[in-house]
Amino acid sequence: MDLGSILHTIFNFENYGELLALVQNSVLAGAVLGLLGGLIGTFVMKRDLAFAVHGISELSFAGASFALLIGADIIFGSLAGSVAAALLLGLMGVRARDKNSIIGVIMPFGLGLGILFLALYQGRAANKFGLLTGQIVSVDTVQLQVLAGTAVVVMLALAAIWRPLSFASVDPEMAEARGVPVRGLAIAFMVLLGVSVALSIQIVGALLVLALLITPAAAALRVTTSPRLVVLLSVVFAITATVGGILLALGSRIPISPYVTTLSFLIYVVCRIIGNVRANRGINGRIVRPGAAMGQAAEDQAVAG
Amino acid sequence: MDRGIFLTPVVSLRGAGLQFGQRALWKDLDVDIQAGEFFAVLGPNGSGKTSFLKVLLGLQQLHSGTVTVAGHPVERGSRKIGYIPQQKSFAPDTPLRARDLVSLGVDGHRWGLRIKAKAVNERVDALLDLVGASDYARVPVGQLSGGEQQRLRVAQALAAEPELLLCDEPLLSLDLHHQQAVSSLINRQCHERNSAVVFVTHEINPVIDYVDRVLYLAGGRFRVGTPEEVMTTEVLSELYNSRVEVIRANGRIVVVGLPDATTHYHDDAHAGVEEGH
Numbered sequence: 001m002d003l004g005s006i007l008h009t010i011f012n013f014e015n016y017g018e019l020l021a022l023v024q025n026s027v028l029a030g031a032v033l034g035l036l037g038g039l040i041g042t043f044v045m046k047r048d049l050a051f052a053v054h055g056i057s058e059l060s061f062a063g064a065s066f067a068l069l070i071g072a073d074i075i076f077g078s079l080a081g082s083v084a085a086a087l088l089l090g091l092m093g094v095r096a097r098d099k100n101s102i103i104g105v106i107m108p109f110g111l112g113l114g115i116l117f118l119a120l121y122q123g124r125a126a127n128k129f130g131l132l133t134g135q136i137v138s139v140d141t142v143q144l145q146v147l148a149g150t151a152v153v154v155m156l157a158l159a160a161i162w163r164p165l166s167f168a169s170v171d172p173e174m175a176e177a178r179g180v181p182v183r184g185l186a187i188a189f190m191v192l193l194g195v196s197v198a199l200s201i202q203i204v205g206a207l208l209v210l211a212l213l214i215t216p217a218a219a220a221l222r223v224t225t226s227p228r229l230v231v232l233l234s235v236v237f238a239i240t241a242t243v244g245g246i247l248l249a250l251g252s253r254i255p256i257s258p259y260v261t262t263l264s265f266l267i268y269v270v271c272r273i274i275g276n277v278r279a280n281r282g283i284n285g286r287i288v289r290p291g292a293a294m295g296q297a298a299e300d301q302a303v304a305g
Numbered sequence: 306m307d308r309g310i311f312l313t314p315v316v317s318l319r320g321a322g323l324q325f326g327q328r329a330l331w332k333d334l335d336v337d338i339q340a341g342e343f344f345a346v347l348g349p350n351g352s353g354k355t356s357f358l359k360v361l362l363g364l365q366q367l368h369s370g371t372v373t374v375a376g377h378p379v380e381r382g383s384r385k386i387g388y389i390p391q392q393k394s395f396a397p398d399t400p401l402r403a404r405d406l407v408s409l410g411v412d413g414h415r416w417g418l419r420i421k422a423k424a425v426n427e428r429v430d431a432l433l434d435l436v437g438a439s440d441y442a443r444v445p446v447g448q449l450s451g452g453e454q455q456r457l458r459v460a461q462a463l464a465a466e467p468e469l470l471l472c473d474e475p476l477l478s479l480d481l482h483h484q485q486a487v488s489s490l491i492n493r494q495c496h497e498r499n500s501a502v503v504f505v506t507h508e509i510n511p512v513i514d515y516v517d518r519v520l521y522l523a524g525g526r527f528r529v530g531t532p533e534e535v536m537t538t539e540v541l542s543e544l545y546n547s548r549v550e551v552i553r554a555n556g557r558i559v560v561v562g563l564p565d566a567t568t569h570y571h572d573d574a575h576a577g578v579e580e581g582h
Contacts (some may be wrong), residue, residue: 042400080416159418160416160417163413163418164413164415164416165415166409167409170399170409171401171409171413173390174388174390174461175409175413175414178413178414179363179382179414180413183431218356225401227398227400230400237565254468272559285442285444285445287439287441
């Protein structure tokens with residue numbers, strides 16, 4: 001296969017209009033997941049849970065492949081797996097160190113179980129591969145409604161705990177002194193995270209969930225520390241990656257995930273460069289008063305003299 | 306001004322005792338702290354100073370006795386209490402600007418999303434102005450110095466206009482300039498705005514001009530009184546059960562011969578005394 005035909009395989013826009021009409025539901029699903037991933041991701045970053053997302057997604061994968069094996073609903077299987085993992089982490093790991101070792105133990109176990117179930121599964125190979133790497137599932141209207149409905153519930157719950165969760169995430173000791181239920185919020189957030197991971201797996205697959213739940217928020221944090229702007233940018237980046245990825249992947253027979261992850265990665269790289277340039281120029285929002293600076297200089301001079 | 310003996314004390318402890326396992330930190334403690342009083346809690350490491358604060362915050366149960374704040378039993382997260390913790394650095398990339406840290410003190414404990422953003426912003430601006438932090442309002446907290454962060458902690462604690470301000474070693478690891486700035490902010494809240502202040506410290510000198518009364522905890526015993534009454538050779542020797550010398554020089558207090566060698570030793574005046582021996 002020469003380079004030209006490889007490129008043609010990756011980017012193929014023949015009959016684009018007709019295809020677009022067919023995958024309208026998938027595009028909408030991508031937008032919903034982008035919105036959810038962008039919102040949840042900001043808290044994942046604040047709470048330093050990137051590794052936990054990875055662990056939850058492997059157990060979610062095990063749940064989904066078990067559902068595939070026994071002919072049950074895949075979404076339900078992945079939900080069960082990820083919520084179980086999220087609850088386990090929320091209840092057990094209080095300190096970051098404990099948490100990381102627990103995740104390190106759970107992750108390969110979940111992945112191993114998933115591979116076992118897939119090996120036992122006799123159905124279509126594309127179904128197996130899709131769970132790990134994502135696909136443009138032909139999302140039908142019912143699936144879209146379930147997905148959107150669940151996402152709305154998660155977002156409403158997130159909105160309800162938004163302020164105390166922010167407090168507990170960035171300033172936990174103070175939050176506790178203020179009477180914020182820090183531990184309860186940690187568990188509640190893990191459940192919301194578990195559901196979000198299970199939903200995201202439907203589009204990007206278990207291995208690449210991080211591209212949806214981590215990368216957009218991480219990119220936003222490189223360019224701003226304003227809490228509002230972080231959320232806004234994170235959501236915009238995530239939707240750009242999912243919807244953009246689906247639109248690019250449309251004509252080809254390649255899974256959607258490389259498009260989503262590449263877009264997500266490029267956004268991060270650009271944000272990182274912008275952030276570094278600003279840091280090098282010393283732009284951090286401090287108001288430098290010329291009078292004060294001169295006063296200081298004069299003082300220094302007086303001391304030197 | 307007559308503060309009035311009829312007023313309910315802001316803090317009232319009766320027969321209060323605290324122990325971990327078999328070790329009693331303190332017991333039979335009766336103290337009333339009035340509005341506008343600067344109350345310092347002193348003592349060596351492990352004497353139960355921080356636990357004393359945790360009792361008032363409702364994060365620690367008393368082993369015996371009772372405690373009330375503003376006439377009511379203590380409750381976690383009371384809006385009558387402001388809390389200033391020890392300075393603890395934030396990671397440089399913490400997604401939080403100075404003004405966001407202060408705003409957590411204004412409405413961070415409430416459920417839901419922030420609806421009245423304008424009112425909160427105005428309140429935050431006023432608090433930043435009060436502690437002289439307006440110039441770095443938009444700087445990420447991880448990029449501020451320890452002293453600047455502690456000013457923000459003061460603003461955060463004052464957000465609810467507390468009747469009681471609890472301070473847990475707020476000057477630790479600050480340079481002299483910021484020690485003075487932060488302690489004078491706390492003093493203003495106490496003596497001008499009439500909050501009761503409970504100030505836990507192992508070093509009384511930075512706040513010696515402001516302190517009204519001292520609670521000195523050591524070896525399971527305690528003594529309450531003015532600094533003149535408590536910070537004496539006799540009282541401290543009795544508390545520590547060994548010979549301790551208290552020297553006063555230029556309005557500062559130097560304690561020599563403490564059994565707990567980690568406390569009081571970073572005092573320059575003290576180093577001079579050591580050499581004199």
